[in-house]
Amino acid sequence: MFTVRSALSLGASEDRLRARDLDRSIRGVRMPVDATLTMRLDAAFLAVPSAFACGPTAAHIHGLPLPFRVAPGAGAIDIAIAGPGRAVRRRRFRARSLRVRPGDVVVVGRIPTLSVERAWCDLTRWCSVPELVAGADHAIRMRLTTLPRLVEAVDRLPDQRGTAKLRAALELVDPASESPKESETRALVVLAGLPTPRVNVTIHDERGLFVARVDQFFEDFGEVLEYQGDHHRTDQRQWRRDRTRESELESLGLHVTEVTEADLRRPVELVERVARNLARRGWRGEIRLSRWFPRTPPVALQRRSP
Structure with missing residues (x-):
C-alpha cells in the first residue's frame, strides 16, 4: 500500500498509477486489486x-x-x-x-x-x-x-x-459455551423464559462410563440441546458418530433436540419446539418472550430463508 503522492515523488508515472493491477477505491492510495x-x-x-x-x-x-x-x-x-x-x-x-x-x-x-x-x-x-x-x-x-x-x-x-x-x-454470559452458535441458542432459550440449561455437561451411564459431552442440558427434565454445524452433515464419519451418540443418550432415557443455523433464523419456532419437549418431561412453565428476544431474523438473513 502506498500513497499516490509518495509514488509520484519516487518517479512513478500517472499511467502506472492507473493500471488495472492497482486498486484505486480509496482516493490518494493504491494497493493490489486482490488486497x-x-x-x-x-x-x-x-x-x-x-x-x-x-x-x-x-x-x-x-x-x-x-x-x-x-x-x-x-x-x-x-x-x-x-x-x-x-x-x-x-x-x-x-x-x-x-x-x-x-x-x-x-x-x-x-x-x-x-x-x-x-x-x-x-x-x-x-x-x-x-x-x-x-x-x-x-x-x-x-x-x-x-x-x-x-x-x-x-x-x-x-x-x-x-x-x-x-x-x-x-446477564446471559457463560464462557463455558464452546461455540458462538451454542451461545446464541442458550440465550434464545433463556430470553424465551425457559429454564437455563447447563453448558457442556459430561454424561455417564449407570456404570459411570463416559457416554457424551453435550452442549446444553436441562438436567431436571432429561432434555439435551445440541447445535449441529454444517460439518456434522457433510462429514460422513461425523454424521455416523452423531447418530450413535444420540442413540446412546436416548437409551439412558434422555431426549436430544438438534439445532441448526436454519433453526436460529426462526427463533420463535425453535423455542416453541424446545418448550414442547420440556413440557412432555414435566416442565410446567410457559414461554414469555423478553423484549430482547429476536422475534424475526435480520433482513439480510430473512431473504436467504427458504
Missing part, C-alpha cells in the same frame, strides 16, 4: 492517519464472532475519528465521529482500533442480544477480556444509548 482486509485497513489509515477501526471491523480485528450479514468482507471499512472531530466522508468507508476515553483505542499489529471491550460495546448497533452474548462468551473464553472489564466498559460509555441491551447480554 486482503488487513491491506485495505492499512490503506485506509494511510488515507486518514488520525482514524481508527470501529464497529464490525474492530470486532473482526480482535477475532470476535460476527453474523455473516455484518462481517467485514470486500465492502466498506468501519472507521472513526475521535469526537468532536468530524467524520471523514470517503467512498469505501463507513465513517463516524466517536467519543472515546483513554484506553478505548489500542494498536493491534499496526492497526489502531477500538479496544476489545469497546469494540464489543460498539456492536450493539448491529447485533441482537444473543449475538452479543456469543461475542462476549468468545472474548472471555479466549482470554481477550474478562466479564468485569466488559461491565466496566459498558458503565463508562460516553454515550449511554444501547447500554440496556448490552447489560441484558452481560
Whole structure:
C-alpha cells in the first residue's frame, strides 16, 4: 500500500498509477486489486492517519464472532475519528465521529482500533442480544477480556444509548459455551423464559462410563440441546458418530433436540419446539418472550430463508 503522492515523488508515472493491477477505491492510495482486509485497513489509515477501526471491523480485528450479514468482507471499512472531530466522508468507508476515553483505542499489529471491550460495546448497533452474548462468551473464553472489564466498559460509555441491551447480554454470559452458535441458542432459550440449561455437561451411564459431552442440558427434565454445524452433515464419519451418540443418550432415557443455523433464523419456532419437549418431561412453565428476544431474523438473513 502506498500513497499516490509518495509514488509520484519516487518517479512513478500517472499511467502506472492507473493500471488495472492497482486498486484505486480509496482516493490518494493504491494497493493490489486482490488486497486482503488487513491491506485495505492499512490503506485506509494511510488515507486518514488520525482514524481508527470501529464497529464490525474492530470486532473482526480482535477475532470476535460476527453474523455473516455484518462481517467485514470486500465492502466498506468501519472507521472513526475521535469526537468532536468530524467524520471523514470517503467512498469505501463507513465513517463516524466517536467519543472515546483513554484506553478505548489500542494498536493491534499496526492497526489502531477500538479496544476489545469497546469494540464489543460498539456492536450493539448491529447485533441482537444473543449475538452479543456469543461475542462476549468468545472474548472471555479466549482470554481477550474478562466479564468485569466488559461491565466496566459498558458503565463508562460516553454515550449511554444501547447500554440496556448490552447489560441484558452481560446477564446471559457463560464462557463455558464452546461455540458462538451454542451461545446464541442458550440465550434464545433463556430470553424465551425457559429454564437455563447447563453448558457442556459430561454424561455417564449407570456404570459411570463416559457416554457424551453435550452442549446444553436441562438436567431436571432429561432434555439435551445440541447445535449441529454444517460439518456434522457433510462429514460422513461425523454424521455416523452423531447418530450413535444420540442413540446412546436416548437409551439412558434422555431426549436430544438438534439445532441448526436454519433453526436460529426462526427463533420463535425453535423455542416453541424446545418448550414442547420440556413440557412432555414435566416442565410446567410457559414461554414469555423478553423484549430482547429476536422475534424475526435480520433482513439480510430473512431473504436467504427458504
